[in-house]
Amino acid sequence: MPALQNDRLLRALLREPVDATPVWMMRQAGRYLPEYRATRARAGSFMDLCKSPELACEVTLQPLERYPLDAAILFSDILTVPDAMGLGLYFTEGEGPRFERTVRSAADVRALRLPDPEEELRYVMDAVRTIRRALAGRVPLIGFSGSPWTLATYMVEGGSAKNFARCKRMMFDSPALMHDLLGRLAQAVTAYLNAQVAAGAQALMIFDTWGGVLTPRDYREFSLDYMRRIVGGLTREADGRRVPVILFTKGGGQWLADMADTGADALGVDWTTDIGDARARTGDRVALQGNLDPCMLYASPERIRSEVGRILDSYGRGHGHVFNLGHGIHPDVDPDRPAALVAAVHELSRPYHA
Amino acid sequence: MPALQNDRLLRALLREPVDATPVWMMRQAGRYLPEYRATRARAGSFMDLCKSPELACEVTLQPLERYPLDAAILFSDILTVPDAMGLGLYFTEGEGPRFERTVRSAADVRALRLPDPEEELRYVMDAVRTIRRALAGRVPLIGFSGSPWTLATYMVEGGSAKNFARCKRMMFDSPALMHDLLGRLAQAVTAYLNAQVAAGAQALMIFDTWGGVLTPRDYREFSLDYMRRIVGGLTREADGRRVPVILFTKGGGQWLADMADTGADALGVDWTTDIGDARARTGDRVALQGNLDPCMLYASPERIRSEVGRILDSYGRGHGHVFNLGHGIHPDVDPDRPAALVAAVHELSRPYHA
Numbered sequence: 001m002p003a004l005q006n007d008r009l010l011r012a013l014l015r016e017p018v019d020a021t022p023v024w025m026m027r028q029a030g031r032y033l034p035e036y037r038a039t040r041a042r043a044g045s046f047m048d049l050c051k052s053p054e055l056a057c058e059v060t061l062q063p064l065e066r067y068p069l070d071a072a073i074l075f076s077d078i079l080t081v082p083d084a085m086g087l088g089l090y091f092t093e094g095e096g097p098r099f100e101r102t103v104r105s106a107a108d109v110r111a112l113r114l115p116d117p118e119e120e121l122r123y124v125m126d127a128v129r130t131i132r133r134a135l136a137g138r139v140p141l142i143g144f145s146g147s148p149w150t151l152a153t154y155m156v157e158g159g160s161a162k163n164f165a166r167c168k169r170m171m172f173d174s175p176a177l178m179h180d181l182l183g184r185l186a187q188a189v190t191a192y193l194n195a196q197v198a199a200g201a202q203a204l205m206i207f208d209t210w211g212g213v214l215t216p217r218d219y220r221e222f223s224l225d226y227m228r229r230i231v232g233g234l235t236r237e238a239d240g241r242r243v244p245v246i247l248f249t250k251g252g253g254q255w256l257a258d259m260a261d262t263g264a265d266a267l268g269v270d271w272t273t274d275i276g277d278a279r280a281r282t283g284d285r286v287a288l289q290g291n292l293d294p295c296m297l298y299a300s301p302e303r304i305r306s307e308v309g310r311i312l313d314s315y316g317r318g319h320g321h322v323f324n325l326g327h328g329i330h331p332d333v334d335p336d337r338p339a340a341l342v343a344a345v346h347e348l349s350r351p352y353h354a
Numbered sequence: 355m356p357a358l359q360n361d362r363l364l365r366a367l368l369r370e371p372v373d374a375t376p377v378w379m380m381r382q383a384g385r386y387l388p389e390y391r392a393t394r395a396r397a398g399s400f401m402d403l404c405k406s407p408e409l410a411c412e413v414t415l416q417p418l419e420r421y422p423l424d425a426a427i428l429f430s431d432i433l434t435v436p437d438a439m440g441l442g443l444y445f446t447e448g449e450g451p452r453f454e455r456t457v458r459s460a461a462d463v464r465a466l467r468l469p470d471p472e473e474e475l476r477y478v479m480d481a482v483r484t485i486r487r488a489l490a491g492r493v494p495l496i497g498f499s500g501s502p503w504t505l506a507t508y509m510v511e512g513g514s515a516k517n518f519a520r521c522k523r524m525m526f527d528s529p530a531l532m533h534d535l536l537g538r539l540a541q542a543v544t545a546y547l548n549a550q551v552a553a554g555a556q557a558l559m560i561f562d563t564w565g566g567v568l569t570p571r572d573y574r575e576f577s578l579d580y581m582r583r584i585v586g587g588l589t590r591e592a593d594g595r596r597v598p599v600i601l602f603t604k605g606g607g608q609w610l611a612d613m614a615d616t617g618a619d620a621l622g623v624d625w626t627t628d629i630g631d632a633r634a635r636t637g638d639r640v641a642l643q644g645n646l647d648p649c650m651l652y653a654s655p656e657r658i659r660s661e662v663g664r665i666l667d668s669y670g671r672g673h674g675h676v677f678n679l680g681h682g683i684h685p686d687v688d689p690d691r692p693a694a695l696v697a698a699v700h701e702l703s704r705p706y707h708a
Contacts, residue, residue, distance in 0.1 A: 163684050165652050172653035172661075215647055216628045217664075253608055254627060273608060274570045293569055298519050299526035307526075310571075330517050 001239065002137035004202075009071040009140050013203060013244035013266045013287050015320035021312065021349035022070035023342050024142075027328030028063040029075045033335055035062050046091045050076050053126035060131050064139065066335065067342045071139050071203070072131065074196070076124055078146030078207055081188055082155050084115035095159070102158040104166065109181050114188055117195030124192075125199040132200030143201030145193050147208035147249075148185035148230075149223035152178070164213055171222055178222065186226040190233040197235045197243050205246040205268070206230065212251020219255060228262040246289055250327060253278070260285045271326030276314035287320040292341070294325045297333040301340035308344040317352050355593065356491035358556070363425040363494050367557060367598035367620045367641050369674035375666065375703035376424035377696050378496075381682030382417040383429045387689055389416050400445045404430050407480035414485050418493065420689065421696045425493050425557070426485060428550070430478055432500030432561055435542055436509050438469035449513070456512040458520065463535050468542055471549030478546075479553040486554030497555030499547050501562035501603075502539035502584075503577035506532070518567055525576055532576065540580040544587040551589045551597055559600040559622070560584065566605020573609060582616040600643055604681060607632070614639045625680030630668035641674040646695070648679045651687040655694035662698040671706050 004010070008022035030036055039059050043049035050056060060075040079097050083089035088100030103109060115121055132141050154160065156167035171178045193204050211223040227247055236243050247259050248268025259267050260282040269278045269290035278288055296307050308323070315321045323345045329338070358364070362376035384390055393413050397403035404410060414429040433451050437443035442454030457463060469475055486495050508514065510521035525532045547558050565577040581601055590597055601613050602622025613621050614636040623632045623644035632642055650661050662677070669675045677699045683692070 164649055165684065165686065168647070168649035169652040172650060172657050212626065215625050216631075218647075251605070251626065271569050272566065272605065277570075293522070293572075295518055295522035296526060298523040303526050330519065332519065 001132070001200075004137050004140060006070055006139045009142075009322060010203060010241065010244060012319060012322045013246065013289075014242060015284065015287050017319050018353055019350065020346045020353060021321050021323050023323035023345040024069045024071040024073065025063070025325050025329050025338060025341075026073075028069065028073065028338075029059045030329060031331035032329055032333045033062055033066070046077075047089065050080065050127075051123045053123060053130040056127040057130040057134050060127075061134060063338075067338050068346065069139065069342060071142055072135055073142040073205070074124070074128055074131065074144060074201065076127065076144070078144075078151065078209075079154060080121060080124055081115070081145060081185070081192055082151055084120035085112045085184075085188060087155060097154060098159040099155065103152075103155040103181060104170070106177055106180070109177060109184065112181075112184055114184065114191070117192050121192060121195070125195055128196050128199035128201055140202035141200060142203045142205055142246075143193060143196030144205040144207060145189045147206050147211065147223060148182045148189060148226040149214075150208050150210045151185050151189075152181055153210050155181070161210070164210070171218065182222060182226045186229045190230050193230070194233075194235045197238050201243070202238065202241070203244045203246070204234065205248060206264075208247065208249040208252070211249035216255065219249075219252070220258060223249070224255070224258060224262065227259075227264075231263045244287075248289070257281050266320075266322065268324070269326065274314055275311055275321075276316060279315060279320075284320070287322060288315065289322040289324050291324070291326040294327050294330055294333075297325075297329065297337040297341065299337075301337065304337060304340045305344040305348070308341060309348050312345070312349050312352055315352070319353065321349075323349070355486070355554075358491050358494060360424055360493045363496075363676060364557060364595065364598060366673060366676045367600065367643075368596060369638065369641050371673050372707055373704065374700045374707060375675050375677050377677035377699040378423045378425040378427065379417070379679050379683050379692060379695075380427075382423065382427065382692075383413045384683060385685035386683055386687045387416055387420070400431070401443065404434065404481075405477045407477060407484040410481040411484040411488050414481075415488060417692075421692050422700065423493065423696060425496055426489055427496040427559070428478070428482055428485065428498060428555065430481065430498070432498075432505065432563075433508060434475060434478055435469070435499065435539070435546055436505055438474035439466045439538075439542060441509060451508065452513040453509065457506075457509040457535060458524070460531055460534070463531060463538065466535075466538055468538065468545070471546050475546060475549070479549055482550050482553035482555055494556035495554060496557045496559055496600075497547060497550030497553075498559040498561060499543045501560050501565065501577060502536040502543060502580040503568075504562050504564045505539050505543075506535050507564050509535070515564070518564070525572065536576060536580050540583045540587075544584050547584065548587075548589045551592050555597070556592065556595070557598045557600065558588065559602060560618075562601065562603040562606065565603035570609065573603075573606070574612060577603070578609070578612060578616065581613075581618075585617045598641075602643070611635050620674075620676065622678070623680065628668055629665055629675070630670060633669060633674075638674070641676060642669065643676040643678050645678070645680040648681050648684055648687075651679075651683060651691040651695065653691075655691065658691060658694045659698040659702070662695060663702050666699070666703050666706055669706070673707065675703075677703070 056075045244265035246266040247264040253273030266287035271293040410429045598619035600620040601618040607627030620641035625647040
């Protein structure tokens, strides 16, 4: 493998010195880019795109051609794991992801298979290998998975939840069954992430998109505890370098101190928390990733620049900050806007690292 | 007016001694009740129901016939104010509220009229008078309004926002224009709430449904500051009794201490914050209202009861707690479930007030 030419991301995630704050964007390979829409049209369905290592590699690299981003992230979907466990994932236009089979009974949970990442999920591992080769050391590649709780919501509801009626009812009335499901998911996710590292992923991120709909107590018991188990089971070194792990719970700003105790190297922070306040509450235990309001990319380049300055100032001097949006980039953003964001981060952050 | 027979709500909102914790539910007059659906069908459209003082009174009283709730809340919609300012509100099946005209330019803001509550909003005031008469002192009547920021999101977007693209762009790129709009809304809401008090409302609640989508800084500048202005301009006494004001920002758990500084008597707390933690952070400055996960009403009566006990225990001994859901009741809840909730609150809370 060629040597890594830009290791700002890996260094910042481990709170090591960098010359400028690294920046990438959640969903940076996505619908806001016309070149993504063109590849997507060629691929056929969204799952066809995910299942083609060559096309997944193509869209993963597209944002790097436009912007001097400091990381690539595997193009895939969080629902590949439940699909490989036997649920039959498909996407409907306008309605999002759906499963052919749902998980609502003890028999449903028992029927779930623990996928072998190099068998049922080989297309993901092939994508990781293809992307890593194509990157040729330009920037590191981030692998990822959904959190057990987040995956469970889709598996129990059969798709996107409206108000989480079924999965919360299972959690409230049949907690042992929900724990059984989450335990199996934690096992599957651990194996999945470790296989991504073996295939070439240089950092990992766990997306807990729906942990924020829980009470603090339920969050700790049904989401955070399973992320902690995963973190404890991960391969933390590859190619002689530490593989940092980022945890991100959307809407989890109140629980950052608990999240910092899981052993993760970094926490994602959404825009509803001040990042300086997040830093004060987590101390020097973790790096922080965030946290521009994704809607700021609808504003003028000047306004984007001033907000980038404000966030850098709030984090303050010292290392351990990875700039990102507080959530995925919206599909109707003008592709000129991320250019203003990335330039502002690299330019305005240098004094904080001097 | 007949004397108030049950003043637990008013006393608890002012942190005065009560025998048991009062309880009501956001959206308690609503679609989960078959009798509501029957009245709604007779009324015609949703707005016809809001605009008929007799039918609005009928549905306001329906949950009180089923459950021994400690408060009634005016049946109405937060968008009556923008409608009266000239935007032309209507509802479409499945898509929710829509406005005939939107507010996107300085000319649009200037064209907004400041409604006279006893003219353009007379149907609301007539509903308050009708309900208050029909209640005959059984429980107090809560009046309400949306917050300026929350109303502005609908006015700029033309209906429910998907990702707040237009209203946030106005806030980011044209802050003076957004402040002009919010200032007019604060004036309109103050007059609207004061008119509700004059018509008979005995407590007031400001619903900031969308304050939680802002950064902490934007929240203070574009939502909280206008709620503070409203609180400062309200009539705080009627019939020789204080009229308590409740502020509720959904997703605002991180900002409760700031909210407690507005002069409001009580804060609504959603289920993502522990109510004991909220109490510790707000001290004895305000009462707290909340905070059962609305999804708990999908669970068994036994589970509902245990969760009620847990929340009462978390708040702890002493007065100043009004039990409620952390958000509106879901329309597909079995109407037997709120009975378990209300009984559990009244029964289990007595030792905390002994």
